[in-house]
Amino acid sequence: MKFMWHRLICKNRINLRLLDNICRSASLCAQNNKHETSSPHRLFLGASIATLLAYKLYDYKKNLAFAEQEASDTKAGVAREGLPYYSLQDVSQHCNKDTRIWVTYKEGVYDITDFVEGHPGGDQILLAAGSSVEPFWMLYAVHNNPHVWEILETLRIGNVTKEDAGKLTENMSDPYSTDPKRHPVLHPASVKPFNAETPPFLLVQQFITPNELFYVRNHLPVPKVDPETYELEIEIEGKNKTLSLTLDELKKLPRHTITATIMCAGNRRSEMTKVKPVKGLSWGAAAVGNATWTGVRLRDVLALAGVDEDAAFKHVQFEGLDFDPTGKTYGASIPFWKAASKRGDVILAFEMNGVPIPRDHGFPVRVIVPGTVGARNVKWLARIIVSEKESDSHWQQNDYKGFSPSTDWDTVDFTKSPAIQELPVISAICQPSEGQTVQTDDGHILVKGYAWSGGGQKIVRVDVTLDEGDTWHVANLDHQDTAEPPQHWSWTLWSARIPVKPGTKTVQIWAKAVDSCYNTQPESFKNIWNLRGVLSNAYHRVTVKLQ
Known part of the structure; x- marks a missing residue:
């Protein structure tokens, strides 16, 4: 196989200082847990080194990963008065449930022992045990949001000593710096x-x-x-x-x-x-x-x-x-x-x-x-x-x-639900947009959108209403592939010219689609709500102003 570790290591610069810090943390953790077998120690050290190698496979610029977070957040990871100070060596001694699991984020020290089992990412969080979470959050940037910082701060037990603050992440590179350029309209x-x-x-x-x-x-x-x-x-x-x-x-x-x-x-x-x-x-x-x-x-x-x-x-x-x-x-x-x-x-x-x-x-x-x-x-x-x-x-x-909808993060069991494969029927209003002021044309407004159904089903109808479903207007299916179900893989683009009552200042447009198996969209999100926010296919609603 041509994508082997030794080739990647040779082709990419390794931050030896960070390697030394991670290995030191792993070594200290092993020294402080001599009563356990040597196998977990080797696994921990191996995982630590593999973590660095995987992370440093990229030859990147200086660390920019938390620039946005630093600009918008001033509390998470900032030294807090009234809390004890711990050295990185102190932190490294807390890397399993027996000693409690500690991690650092910027200047903060956190005890995550009781949070590990509920971590959405599983036990991968343990790779940061006794060390900093920042290298991992650079890759899993979903953590860089106020909701996660708020949870993190509830686990705060202290501060990193001023002498050690930043040592684990200094000279760290940005794994996203060689991503391709994107169109600015995105x-x-x-x-x-x-x-x-x-x-x-x-x-x-x-x-x-x-x-x-x-x-x-x-x-x-x-x-x-x-x-x-x-x-x-x-x-x-x-x-x-x-x-x-x-x-x-x-x-x-x-x-x-x-x-x-x-x-x-x-x-x-x-x-x-x-x-x-x-x-x-x-x-x-x-x-x-x-x-x-x-x-x-x-x-x-x-x-x-x-x-x-x-x-x-x-x-x-x-x-x-x-x-x-x-x-x-x-x-x-x-x-x-x-x-x-x-x-x-x-x-x-x-x-x-x-x-x-x-x-x-x-x-x-x-x-x-x-x-x-x-x-x-x-x-x-x-x-x-x-x-x-x-x-x-x-x-x-x-x-x-x-x-x-009744399942929350305290009761969720991912083993009880199958992985999503085929997606349900969906539609969306793309024109006009939410809050837009629309000029009526001869007492009508023009609405455009897309509709699609998974599993190779074809869209057979799109219904649009301006009066919360009292009257529905069947949209024109303007662009549709000729393939027949169950091998109809493309979306359908639709439009509808809908009359509005004279003097109307604001309307809410609803749209729903029907596929070739006569599946249609649910009316509201309330009854399809789920904690991950997937399969969001309720009627699409857009409110616009008229003139």
Whole structure:
């Protein structure tokens, strides 16, 4: 395999000072827990070193990761009067439940022992035990928000001594500094990692979303991949042989092109938060896009590896080249039948809208799983595993799942809900926008939007109302792919010219879609609320002023 640790270490500068600090913390932790077996000590040290190596695989600029947080927050991690001071050596002695688990953030010292089990990211938080959380928060920038800082401060037990403050993170580099440049029109939901959507009114200007305006969903830094050395590995569970394909070899296989919409599970989450706060990026209605994808059928690649659609496997796992501080890559899986079926239309795409896939969207190869939530369309594809088991990645097991409105973070059990695959029917009003002043034309207003349904279903109708459902107007389906269900992967662009009563100053526009299985959208978010804010497909509502 060409993406081995020793090659990456050789190609990237390692911050020896930070390595020394992490190793010292691991060593002190081991020395202070001699009654335990040596294996956990080795694991802790190994995880610490792997954490640094994974983090320092990038040759980046000076640390900028917390610039935005520092500008907007003056309390989290700032030294507080009346609390004791601890040295980094003191902190390093508290790295397991027996000694209590302490971490540092800036000048603060925190006891997170009782929080570990409830941490949404699982036990990965333990990698910071006895040390600083800042290297990890640079990669998981979702932590850099007031809600997380507020929780952190409730765990505060002291301050780092002035002599030691900052030592663990000095000279630290920014893992996002080599991310690609983005079009300035994109509206970020987060900067590190970069996640952004285009203004909704631009979405409905054309059926195919331009690459530069396609929404961006990244969980980790964007890897820089050399197409000349790129290899895709295909592993079949139970067999010792692994098939490897270079990019050139992949491109020699029969090509297949599909037009498919990809949508983030959290699209329109910002509307759900109006019912009750949720955890996740505050997406509007434009975390979605439609593109033409060209590549090779996954089923053809599986056939090369000796697997046909009648095989008894249950899942196909995907791993990307983007990875977290522990070296774990982003991963997901889909049902085997979807991967192996000709009707599934799953492709390993190397082109997007007729050109090589841009870095933000998975260069050089991205798996496109049409009709399925964006999280399963793994970018920077490195490895395919045909297996009896689902992917064990965090994003498959502990995220992107739906729950009852009554489930909260104290009662949630991620093992009780299946991973989201096909998405439900949805629509959105893209023009006019919320709060806009609209000029009536001969007593009418023009409304435009998109509608889409997962699972290859086709939109058969979009209904629009200005009077809370007393009267509905059927929209025109202006742009729609000719493919028939269940292989209709693209969205539908629609418009409606709706009459308004004379003298009306303000109206609230509602829209709902119906797909070819006669599934339709729920009326409100109240009864579909869930703690992660996913599957936000209630009627879309936009309030506008008239003149």
